[in-house]
Amino acid sequence: MSQSAPAVPPVIVALRAALGADEVLAGDASPRHLKDWSGVAGGLPLAILRPRSTDELSRMLAICHAHDQAVVPQGGLSGLCGGAVPGAGEVVVSLERMNRIERIDIDSGTVTVEAGAILQNVQEACREAGALLAVDLGARGSCQAGGNVATNAGGNRVIRYGNTRDLVLGLEVVLADGTVLSMMNQMVKNNAGMDLKHLFIGSEGLLGVVTRIVFKLQPLPRGVSTAIVALDDYAAALRFLRHAQQSLSGQVSAFEIMWRDYLQTAVEAGRLRAPLAGDYPVYVLIDMHCGQPDTDARRFEAMLEQAIEAGWILDAAIAQSVADAEAFWSIRDGVAEVLRDYAPTLNFDVSVPVAHIGDCAQRVRANLERDWPQLKALFFGHVGDGNLHVVVCKVPQDHDSLERIEEAVYGVVRDYGGSISAEHGIGLLKKPWLGYSRSAAEIALMHSLKQALDPKGLLNPGKVL
Known part of the structure; x- marks a missing residue:
């Protein structure tokens, strides 16, 4: 006697009836939906929901809410804390199809994107339009804008431009019961009551699912000066930071410290070239976004020369090309290879x-x-x-x-x-x-x-x- 197929859960029946089988993948979850970069393995989800719009997501969450069905939002799965890992029997909502870059408004200094847009794609589109999206982190090629907002991602440019929270002007969020909360503000100044978007930035998907974002843009720098410097200890790095900030009038856009153990391991794991000939206790990768490349490059070099004369730094290598700068950054961003090896x-x-x-x-x-x-x-x-x-x-x-x-x-x-x-x-x-x-x-x-x-x-x- 043949066995009958297991009954389809009522929530899946309702989701497929409302949205179609293509939006609701049940029983065949891809392994990539089961864990993030933390390596924490999740349980088998009941289904993978793949909305194409805010309206579809709203209907999905309303149905799940009516059936008391737990939901786990997922972005690019580049998190390191297991925040997007599903438990057995939960439903995953993947934002990967909601990936449009809706509008770049240079005059207003904003870009409006859907939550599933890959960060690097948004950065490149803004750069082509003549603007800088300052949210930047090593996972830029796979992380999604909505995940950046949900975790209040930091990254490499916080010293000058702030965390993701500081660069979000507006949000659209879908609440657990399917209610759409539109807070798509495009102004830096808006004091009309409580600024509710801050409830959801950094909330890790506990309070609502981010669907659309208005990011604040910065002027595109005309040039970048980059160097790796060697120092005796952290105290010297701190003196050097204060000196650089004062000498460059707050234009320091990154100041990344690497102790000897990290730099040597990253160079070895990534099969990279050491930036300096000597062996030093502490290294700093510093760069400056500038508006007058020739003049500012000379200021950058003069700042380094003054620091060497003062004894705060022991040696320095200045990037002479974009390739040099990328080689320096590949050491700082080489943690993925370290984690692998x-x-x-x-x-x-x-x-x-x-x-x-x-x-x-x-x-x-x-x-x-x-x-x-x-x-x-x-x-x-x-x-x-x-x-x-x-x-x-x-x-x-x-x-x-x-x-x-x-x-x-x-x-x-x-x-x-x-x-x-x-x-x-x-x-x-x-x-x-x-x-x-x-x-x-x-x-x-x-x-x-x-x-x-x-x-x-x-x-x-x-x-x-």
Whole structure:
């Protein structure tokens, strides 16, 4: 006797009836929808929903809400905290089809995009139109604009232009019950009541699904000056940062620090060329967006010469071409190759006040070397915005060891009043440590906001809180 096919869940029947089978893939989820860059493996979702418009997404969420169906929004899956990983029986909403760049308005200084637009595609379109979208991070070729907003992505240009939050003027969001919340503001100044978009920027899909964004654009720089410099220690890097900011009138657009261990490992893993002949304790990648290339290039060189004369930097290499600058940045962005070659790794993205980054790094290193002398730990980060990254390589995979290594890092961060997540979000992996950076009262208020906007708890359940 032949077995009958399993019954199709009523929510899937309702979704297919309303939207068609092409929009609702049930029972055949692609493996790429099961995990993000964190490596956290999810359960098998009930279906993959692929809306083409805000209206379709609204109808999908309304049906899921009526059937008490949990939903996990997904963007480019470049997250490092498991924030977009589905649980078994949940429904994934993939924004990949909602990828249009709707309008670039040079006069107003805005670009309007759908949430599924790839960041690099938006950057290139804006550049061709003569403007700069300053949101920039190493995952630019795969991350999506909506994910950047949902995690308040930081990246390489925060020192000059700010986090994603600082570059979002307007949003469109679909709430858990399908309500469309249109906040597509295009003005820098708009004080008409509460600015609700900030509820959703950095909320990691817990309060609503971002569908469209208005980003603020910057004038396209006419030139970029880039250098890698060598220094004795973090204190020297901090003096150099203050000097560069003052000498270049705030035009420093990136100031990336790499301790020796990270630079050497990234060069080796990426089969890259070392930028300087010597071996130094600390390196900084600095660049400046400028408006007068010839004049500003001379100012940049003079700034470096003054720093060498003052003894703050030991050596420097200035990019003489775009290829040189890209080679410098390939070292800083080489963490993907490091994670590949030294897996399994534990990756930390923390922040403390800028003045304390050096001390924080020293204390974390001392903790790790004391208890796990066999492990390699790599340190790098964005000095100007207080962001320190730590990669611990080839870590043991038992729960006790992982928890103790995390405590060795997060305990120091807590002592400095810092954040366990500078730019990557909380997701699943950092959820147990949220109390190290947020008070009980703050977390209680987050729960209240979640209850108000998603009383059934259907959006991205189990994440963050």
